[in-house]
């Protein structure tokens with residue numbers, strides 16, 4: 599378990615991270631989301647003891663990272679995939695890491711196999727694509743077979759097959775009972791992977807909850823109702839304060855009232871329902887709405903994704 603408590607980081611006049619408190623539990627993939635510049639990398643670096651907090655702190659399984667003598671055996675991390683010696687081969691890079699951390703040499707072949715780089719183990723990293731470097735960084739994180747794993751934007755540079763592979767890998771690692779924290783600035787990368795979310799904007803916590811709860815925050819959450827008595831039901835629901843939109847034929851889209859209450863009201867008035875279906879807002883929509891006023895930088899493409 600990772601526990602972050604009142605974590606704050608200031609760089610001169612810039613507050614990169616402000617009073618963050620959240621927990622990341624084992625057995626789940628937790629998505630760490632925020633627009634560019636939100637403070638994700640700074641937070642991960644503080645959890646890993648690479649940046650010193652201005653205030654607050656973080657622990658991994660009850661101890662600060664510096665106090666984990668087990669190192670890579672306890673915590674694995676992918677921070678910056680570009681931060682490797684290009685002149686080395688993939689295998690030599692991992693052998694050096696294994697040696698430096700007292701890990702058995704045989705782990706190198708295991709993790710290269712795991713990330714799909716066994717065939718290029720003897721090639722120099724300098725010739726690797728970004729996606730191959732990401733895989734190598736993931737191999738390094740897995741080297742010590744650690745129970746806690748942190749990945750900073752691991753999906754960058756992966757092709758669609760790589761994206762599918764990495765989703766499966768994260769889910770498997772979590773199913774094995776590990777703590778898995780994965781950062782991204784795109785909700786679409788997380789919605790089929792994470793079951794919990796920690797969302798930040800301009801260094802501040804926006805949400806720390808399950809995906810389902812987060813999605814329900816979006817104003818797009820509604821209930822679709824199909825009934826032969828749509829005009830009568832619409833009037834009843836409007837009296838209860840719901841917003842009712844006729845959606846063609848006998849379908850109504852209702853916001854501001856839950857499915858259970860709509861069913862009760864219909865039952866009381868003896869109105870026949872043919873369908874009563876809650877529709878959650880898309881996660882992307884909830885993410886865009888909640889971070890809208892806390893995004894410093896946002897690419898047009900991301901705004902487009904939400905439509």
Ligand SMILES: Nc1ncnc2c1ncn2[C@@H]1O[C@H](COP(=O)(O)OP(=O)(O)OP(=O)(O)O)[C@@H](O)[C@H]1O
Pocket residue numbers: 609612613614632633634635636637638639640641783
């Ligand atoms: N060493 C530093 N000196 C000064 N400011 C910094 C430093 N590192 C980060 N910042 C600032 O802190 C804020 C948070 O940056 P950070 O890299 O943690 O965000 P991020 O969420 O990881 O964003 P991205 O997705 O773009 O990497 C930004 O405003 C950034 O400019």
